[in-house]
Amino acid sequence: MHDGKERMWTTTIIISSSLKSYEIAAALENRSHKVRYSDTLESGSIVFSLSGVAFLLMDAKECITVAEEIFLTKIEKFINIHQNSFLVLSAPLHGPEECNLMSRIQQRFLGSNLRILPVHNTVNAVDLMCTIAKTTSKPNIDSICYRMIATKAYIIEQSPVWKTLQKIKLNTDSVSPNSEYQL
Numbered sequence: 001m002h003d004g005k006e007r008m009w010t011t012t013i014i015i016s017s018s019l020k021s022y023e024i025a026a027a028l029e030n031r032s033h034k035v036r037y038s039d040t041l042e043s044g045s046i047v048f049s050l051s052g053v054a055f056l057l058m059d060a061k062e063c064i065t066v067a068e069e070i071f072l073t074k075i076e077k078f079i080n081i082h083q084n085s086f087l088v089l090s091a092p093l094h095g096p097e098e099c100n101l102m103s104r105i106q107q108r109f110l111g112s113n114l115r116i117l118p119v120h121n122t123v124n125a126v127d128l129m130c131t132i133a134k135t136t137s138k139p140n141i142d143s144i145c146y147r148m149i150a151t152k153a154y155i156i157e158q159s160p161v162w163k164t165l166q167k168i169k170l171n172t173d174s175v176s177p178n179s180e181y182q183l
Contacts, residue, residue, distance in 0.1 A: 008032060009134050011050050018043040024057065027126045042078050048133035054082035055117075055129050060091035060098045072108055079114045086132065087116045088125050094118050 012034040019025050020037055028046070029035045041047065046055045056078045063071045079085045087105065091098045102116055119125040156162055 009130075010034065011048055011133065012036065014038050014041060014047040014049055016041040016043050016045045019046070019057070023122045024125060027122050028130075031126070031130065042074070042081065044074075045078065045082075046129065047082070048129070050138070051084075051133045051136040053084045053086065053129075053133050053136055054078070055086045055088050057088045057090065057125070060089050060094070060101055063089075063101055064097055068104070072105070075105065075109065075114065079109065079112055083113055084136070085114050086129075087114055088119055088129065089116055090119050090121070090125060092120055094120075 010032050013028055014036050015025055015028070015038070017037045017039045024046075025035065025037075042056065044057045046057065047053070056075065058071060058074075075087060078087075089098070089102060089105075094102075098118070102118065105114075105116060117125075117128055119128060
């Protein structure tokens with residue numbers, strides 16, 4: 001039951017020490033999360049430990065101005081370490097250059113566990129990261145799975161096809177073993 005109040009969701013977040021003085025670290029701390037800094041985490045990385053999701057923050061303009069192999073190597077190292085990985089690609093405007101960059105990254109890592117999140121600013125990035133981390137953490141993921149199963153069952157039960165099959169009482173007993181059409 002919903003009582004109108006939603007409990008504030010908090011978790012432990014491990015942030016690369018390279019982001020310590022950045023706005024994004026302060027924004028996560030301001031949401032009452034337990035923030036820990038790590039010197040061993042890949043530069044620009046944020047890991048939500050309970051949900052197992054990892055985010056690599058990169059500035060699109062920086063990627064465009066450096067040699068492609070530099071940022072591709074960094075992304076590859078990141079996805080080899082983190083199974084559930086997201087590249088948070090930040091740009092105030094995602095124009096043709098940024099779209100071309102995302103396309104090259106997608107082509108390079110096609111079939112991998114990397115997902116790209118284009119964001120415009122810190123608030124946008126924090127909102128997306130927290131939403132993804134929250135929905136993939138226990139007990140939220142269990143609740144979502146339960147609701148999906150219940151919804152599927154409801155749709156099947158309310159389906160006109162299902163109702164028609166029930167009306168004609170079509171079941172495995174009514175199908176002859178020698179029938180040309182088997183269920």
